[in-house]
Amino acid sequence: MKPKNTILVIDDEPATLKVMEANLSREGFSVITALDGAAALDLLDKERIDVIIADYMMPNLDGLSLLARLREQGVDIPTIIITAHGSIEHAVKAMQLGALTYLTKPINYDELLLVLNRCLEQTALKQEIHRLRQEVESRYSFSNIIGKSHKMQEIFELIEDLANTDATILIYGETGTGKELIAKAIHYNSTRRDKPFVRVNCAALPENLLESELFGHERGAFTGAIKTRIGRFEEADSGTIFLDEVGDIPPSTQAKLLRVLQEKTFERLGSNQSIQVDVRVISATNKDLQDAISKGEFREDLFYRLNVVVIQVPPLRERMEDLPLLAVHFTRLYAEKFKKDIETITPEAIQSLFNYRWPGNIRELENVIERAVIIEKSKRIEEATIQKCLLPKKNEKEFRYFVYDGVPFKKAKTDLLNRFERDYITRLLEKHGGRIVDAAREAQMDYKNFCEKMRRHGLSKWDFKA
Ligand SMILES: Nc1ncnc2c1ncn2[C@@H]1O[C@H](COP(=O)(O)OP(=O)(O)OP(=O)(O)O)[C@@H](O)[C@H]1O
Ligand SMILES: [Mg+2]
Incomplete structure (x- = not known):
């Protein structure tokens, strides 16, 4: 009682x-x-x-x-x-x-x-x-990483255990699951914390530039190399290098990387002088490397060097119990950042976040709450505001992001129908500048019924006024 x-x-x-x-x-x-x-x-x-x-x-x-x-x-x-x-x-x-x-x-x-x-x-x-x-402030946060789910608690423990070893670590996880955050947590909890943490996005550079980025080059090593430049491995000496999107490294660079991992030495491009470094390597990917190996895109020997310790970061949909904590955390973070007088997020608003599959994981949740904080007019983030922020950005193919795996047929169908309904009504309201009468007429729907559906999806005609 x-x-x-x-x-x-x-x-x-x-x-x-x-x-x-x-x-x-x-x-x-x-x-x-x-x-x-x-x-x-x-x-x-x-x-x-x-x-x-x-x-x-x-x-x-x-x-x-x-x-x-x-x-x-x-x-x-x-x-x-x-x-x-x-x-x-x-x-x-x-x-x-x-x-x-x-x-x-x-x-x-x-x-x-x-x-x-x-x-x-x-x-x-x-x-x-x-x-x-x-x-958020105590048990369920570790170096800015929030999570009370069993899986995240395990990861916290792992980070602690690994921080003071020099073990090479490979972090797996879908986009936006917090791979970079984890890499940083490992570095900043290790004895290397006062030394550099250097991140290289291996997917962002073409092959030749990536090599020079990683290992540096001598003046005149290639056209355009006007000055000698030290590479990221040298920069990271005594610290940690974070090889982000490591699955996207082209084969020739893979060979050189393998050598650094095995012998801790490399040469700058255009030089034959070996350089020795003491660098801890953490890499991350959202690709299935085993699959890349079988397709001949990734070297198996490099894989075993990188894959000494593996951290699997689960997608948000597999740890939804973390969602309320994260929502409160981001609400506070952005209210402070934008100096808005927003104290809380309502339980109804949090509930509505549960009805979404979060293909973009925590980054996507963070973006939704950030937008909600910006547009919220009351002191609490209301459900209707969340609904607006969950709306697909213009021209985005919403269905492309819809993930079905692991969802029972009935639930998937209801979810999809709900999204279709919201999408359909939104588009008509956009087209008619928020005039419900006209939108309902085009839909050949009863005015009252149309309003009821708008209410259900947290849509207001004022958001569509030109
Ligand atoms: N558990 C968490 N607690 C708090 N914030 C988090 C958590 N996980 C992720 N974030 C936040 O979400 C955003 C994305 O995280 P991060 O960049 O680490 O993801 P990622 O896995 O590296 O993504 P990508 O694969 O797209 O590079 C960041 O702003 C990060 O601070
Ligand atoms: Mg990342």
Whole structure:
């Protein structure tokens, strides 16, 4: 059974307190009463209170002074102020002092219950987000890597164990799963942390340039080599080199890389003087290297040199329990970055993130939350905002990204239909500049039905106004 929520009611009229107590107890609340603000402060010291209901007019310490006092003491309990009918200026003052809301006498109990439940929901939400934040800060974070899933916890342990060895590491994982972040964590937790961490994107350069990038060149080694240049391996001496997209290294460079790994020596292009370095090698790829080997695209001997220790980073869809933590983490990160007054992301918004397959993994989630933070107008990231940010960017072929593997047929079908619906409606709204009547007519859909679908997908006509 859920523990009862405790309400503290403060009023100088014993009769009012009696009625309140009876009504609220009947609704399943535990009720504590006080005849004035001073007595209330005493109780607040001793009891765990979830919501305060206070009369505005009281002897000793009135409702307003009580609010001011609570604020001074940093007490953050939602408070409802009861004012006499027609004294709206009191209400305004109370709200300025942080009261959640006010009600006027005579009290309408249905309204009071509604307000009470809203208060409690907010408190629960605050507590939940607080808990998630603490989790992010403690157990579930390692060198900026967030993850509470079993798989991520295993990776944290592995990183710790590996950091102080010189073992060569190969990190496997789909795009956006955090391979680079892990490589950095290993370096910055190792004894090499004060030495360089050098990243080379092996997929970004054509063959000849990649060799010169890795090993450097002497002046005149090739047309355009006007100056001697040291390579990334030399730059990384005593530190770590991170060979990103290692699966894309062309065969001739593979041979040279193999030699560095075996003998720790190489020559700059255009030189025959051997250079010796002490470099730890971490590489990463999202390619299946075994497959590349069987196709003759990747050298097997190099593979075994790189593949001494393997870290498999699971895609986000296989560790969705990390999603709420990541969502809270990115919300905070970007709220700070863009100086926006956004405190939380609503549970509904987080829920809607669960309905997506995240082919772009954590990077994609990060981008969605970043966009949401930018466009959010309230203090919390709402579900509707997330829906907008999940919309395919213009001209993007959304279906191409839709992944079915591991999804039961029924679920995949519903997902796809949902996406189709959202896509279809979005396109029509775009075309008609947000005029629902015209969009619904073209779809040959009933106006009401069209609006209902817009609501379901968090679409607003205002987003389509030219
Ligand atoms: N577990 C995590 N916790 C917090 N942030 C993460 C996590 N994993 C990834 N990120 C963030 O997601 C983004 C992508 O991560 P990263 O660049 O490390 O991925 P990657 O696997 O190297 O991707 P690619 O294969 O596309 O290069 C970065 O901004 C990174 O900070
Ligand atoms: Mg990367």
